[in-house]
Amino acid sequence: MDLLNAFVALLNFVIIPATAYGSQLALGALGVTLIYGILRFSNFAHGDTMAFGAMITILVTWMFQAIGISLGPLPTALLALPFGIAATAGMMLLTDRWVYRFYRAQKAKPIILVMASLGVMFVLNGIVRVIIGPGEQQFNDGARFIINARDFKEMTGLSEGLAFRSSQGITIVVTVIAVAALFWFLNRTRTGKSMRAYSDNEDLALLSGINPEKVVRVTWILAAILATTAGVLYGLDKAFKPFTYFQLLLPIFASAIVGGLGNPLGAIAGGYIIAFSEVTLTYAWKKVLTHALPESMAPDGLVQLLSTDYKYAVSFTILVIVLIFKPYGLFRGKAV
């Protein structure tokens, strides 16, 4: 029985990866929830928007690497991120002008906008695959670890190693900064307040002289920032592959709905709830339990509740449970 080793193993295999993954989901869900709050439709193109932003960032990263610019221990992708954001924001403003604005002016049903977003998803998916190909891309350079498993063992004398990858650290730090900046923007600035007003009551906001087109533009730009950041962080942490980003749509939507669609705070909470459930249910607990329990009770099997192939089933099950018991999410969202 060795509780300290058990805790280190838990930290290493569950808490740190789930926090990093949860941060990526939270950023993605924030984008979905903002678009839902302001534009009032579920944007199915969000996963592919993340892929698009990440792709531009990767291309710029490769360019920087080719001319020898780097950030030392930090990945070059962070330097390329603003370029990715700018390109994605431009792309989203263009899609708004060419696609969504028409339906907004018509006051079309939300489901029509969802369909239009499906079309945008197809196009983005095609563009990404044509430019960078459907394969997997690694673009993480700089230091690999903040804490290395071997160094940690030597330092503490524990039998369990603790590896804290720099991509995980960066994900957490960037998420904290992004979320803080977003909430400051929504709560303190004039534009942010007008966005919240527009989201709460469109007619009243229009009567108060808020320019709806400006609110919509700012929303797309914010969504582009969040989506690109989420996409790049996910790519740094795991790897970039267009199809994976499409599949992320389900956990991202689950996060946004669990927290209550249209509620930014809920999106963040939802992201971590989904990530922690996914990791804890698909993690093989044998190692932790072997350390934590007396030797006679040590488990024989892997003690894995679900195979990792079923991780999407976890987000789905949570989604269904929340929909049955709390249809508007844990934090009250809005309904169209």
Added chain:
Amino acid sequence: MNRNALLFGGVALLYILTGFMQSWNTALAIFNMGLISAVMALGVNIQWGYAGLFNVGIMGFVALGGLATVLVAMPPIPEAWAAGGLRIYAALLLGAGTIGAAIVTYRRMSAGKIRALAVLAIFVVGYILYRGMFDPARDAIEAVNPALTGYLGGAGLPILLAWPAGGLLAAGAAWLIGKTALGLRSDYLAIATLGIAEIIIAVMKNEDWLGRGVKNVVGLPRPVPYEVDLQESASFVENAAWLGLDPATASTIWVKLLYGCLFAIVLLLLIWLTQMALNSPWGRMMRAIRDNETAAEAMGKDVTRRHLQIFIIGSAICGMAGAMITTLDGQLTPGTYQPLRFTFLIWVMVIVGGSGNNWGSVLGGFLIWWLWIQVEPIGGAIMNVITLPLPDGSGLKNHLLDSVQHIRLLTMGVVLLLVLRFSPRGLIPEK
């Protein structure tokens, strides 16, 4: 009506041109999948066009249909059944019983901490028992000759029975998902169906005991004769010679024609049924619900129940189409189910053809399927012209030529957006 006949004629011309310019084999292959696409489009049209339900999990229902062909038509593996067949189904029943017991407990007990604990306890105990029974049975089945079988096999029945069976399987899944997600907001159904499709594919890829997972089931029995047998039959070779065809080409075309006839029978039957349904009081009620739920509810219609009904019917048709695809392929390969190909492409068919109109969906199925196949060679030809000035073997040229296959997605997206914008009612609008 004149315009519609013209549209159908135009699409027919596309197929005939393919026959003359490429080969009749290609044209018939595209046509057969076009027939199945039309069936799927009819299923989606029932859900979207009649009732306004947005289902983006078509892929899952299609895959279930594919699974049904294996479960119905493959010969059973007695060794695997002896090893753990009954045990594994008993375990599944136990799992279902656990969920049922939890639901009953939840409904019967009054709200409070005790109820939450009781439900939780049922789940924990049920799960442990289930895994204890399921895992050894699964391992035993998968250990039986894993290179060739390693699964329970099917019922050994004629493969045509798999078509209705696929519909039933899909209907069961649709009932489960509809029970939870219908009656909520419209986009929740979309997300729930998106999720269930991914999960169905995950189950089919990983549960080797059921359908061999990613090891695939090949050599499914066929409802039509094999080409090789035809080429060896003297009377067939004679007939082919009389038509002036060599036996190899004649046999492939003959097999495709037979498949085409089977699919066409299903399609015509479905068109007849759906047209009857659309013009019946039931169809009018459905459209009334779609156009104004509140008013329909005030007239005493049970909206959620009707939605569930139509969701099940539409999904069952998609499941049947899935069984037809797998029959045509002769193999079940869970790795090939892609949402872009099996869900969103069908949506493009329905919207381009004209949602709410059965003939429109059929037209959309044929047209978009032809486009989906032909965009690649056409795009390749265009790309060849574009890259002509680039030197041979340059990186950019190779990359551009490689990327041609992804232009399909782009084209389909652009087609969908253009139709939604400029002709939202589709080529053949609802009357």
